[in-house]
Amino acid sequence: MExxxxxxxxxxxxxxxxxxxxxxxxxxxxxxxxxxGDFIWHHHEKTDELFYVIEGRLCIHFSDxxxxxxxxxxxxxxxxxxxxxxxxxxxxxMLIEPKGTxxxxxxxxxxxxxxxxxx
Amino acid sequence: MExxxxxxxxxxxxxxxxxxxxxxxxxxxxxxxxxxGDFIWHHHEKTDELFYVIEGRLCIHFSDxxxxxxxxxxxxxxxxxxxxxxxxxxxxxMLIEPKGTxxxxxxxxxxxxxxxxxx
Numbered sequence: 001m002e003x004x005x006x007x008x009x010x011x012x013x014x015x016x017x018x019x020x021x022x023x024x025x026x027x028x029x030x031x032x033x034x035x036x037g038d039f040i041w042h043h044h045e046k047t048d049e050l051f052y053v054i055e056g057r058l059c060i061h062f063s064d065x066x067x068x069x070x071x072x073x074x075x076x077x078x079x080x081x082x083x084x085x086x087x088x089x090x091x092x093x094m095l096i097e098p099k100g101t102x103x104x105x106x107x108x109x110x111x112x113x114x115x116x117x118x119x
Numbered sequence: 120m121e122x123x124x125x126x127x128x129x130x131x132x133x134x135x136x137x138x139x140x141x142x143x144x145x146x147x148x149x150x151x152x153x154x155x156g157d158f159i160w161h162h163h164e165k166t167d168e169l170f171y172v173i174e175g176r177l178c179i180h181f182s183d184x185x186x187x188x189x190x191x192x193x194x195x196x197x198x199x200x201x202x203x204x205x206x207x208x209x210x211x212x213m214l215i216e217p218k219g220t221x222x223x224x225x226x227x228x229x230x231x232x233x234x235x236x237x238x
Contacts, residue, residue, distance in 0.1 A: 003186050004193045025167040025195045025215065028147070048144040054191075067122050072173075074123045076144045096144065096215065 006032060006054055009119055010092050017111050019095055019103050020119035031095040032119070033103075039085045042105035049077045049097045056091030060084070125151060125173055128238055129211050136230050138214055138222050139238035150214040151238070152222075158204045161224035168196045168216045175210030179203070 002023075009022050009032050017039060019031040035058065051058065051069065058069040060077065061084040069075055077083050104112040121142075128141050128151055136158060138150040154177065170177065170188065177188040179196065180203040188194055196202050223231045 001181075001184075001186075001197070002194075003188060006191050006193060023169075023193060023195050025169045026198075026217070030169070030193065030195075050142075050144045050149070062120075065120075067120075069122060072125050074125060074142060074149065075121075076142050076149075078120070079145075098145070 006092075006094060010034065010054070012119055016090075017103070018113050018117075019115070020117055022119060024099065025096075027099050028096055029099045029101075029116075031097070033093050033095055034090065035085060035087045035093060036090045037087065040104060040107055040109050040111055041082055041084045042107040042109075043080055043082045044077075044097070044101060044105040045080060047079050047098050047101055049079075049101070050095065051075045051077065051085075052094040052096075054092040054094055056087060056089055058091045058093055059086045059088075061086060125211075125213060129153065129173070131238055135209075136222070137232050137236075138234070139236055141238060143218065144215075146218050147215055148218045148220075148235075150216070152212050152214055153209065154204060154206045154212060155209045156206065159223060159226055159228050159230055160201055160203045161226040161228075162199055162201045163196075163216070163220060163224040164199060166198050166217050166220055168198075168220070169214065170194045170196065170204075171213040171215075173211040173213055175206060175208055177210045177212055178205045178207075180205060 138152040142149040
């Protein structure tokens, strides 16, 4: 029963590509992530993944297209679809996905993050 | 695979207390709702409910407290908890909850809305 302000949460997050949990809804988690540069290509075998841009511009690359998301834009990447998030400048994103979802999906990488760290 | 801008979606929503679906993630729906005045007391027996304030101020009253949410604030009402959303002035809210969740929960009311209308 706690009110959460996203901007305040982001002010305590310094690492890029390190999702932090801010709340839960049933068996889903609401996360924030600060991004800059290119992530890695990956997909999530069992779940869709919701992106909502809080600040900045997020590009999500697909094998045959790219979506460009600005502040206030929302996008759901369907399960099983390869994608590569990217941002030229720092971008703040809210993610929603089932608890236990790994940020690099089907891939192991230096960018793989623990997936249940709260902020 | 469609990018969704929330402000653009809100520009086509004129009725208060009438949630409209803008996207889906697995078996959850992302909805927008425009609110003003008092809703009714209710709870959702089987699910938590996520509120994220896009514009304005939302009060969620509980039996023994009230949370006041401004733009950029997020709150998850736990399942089974009686609550009554309210806004003095027009307020724009994003809701996330399982598909099929009824806006008035355990209550039937003139404010009960069809729960699968897309915008």
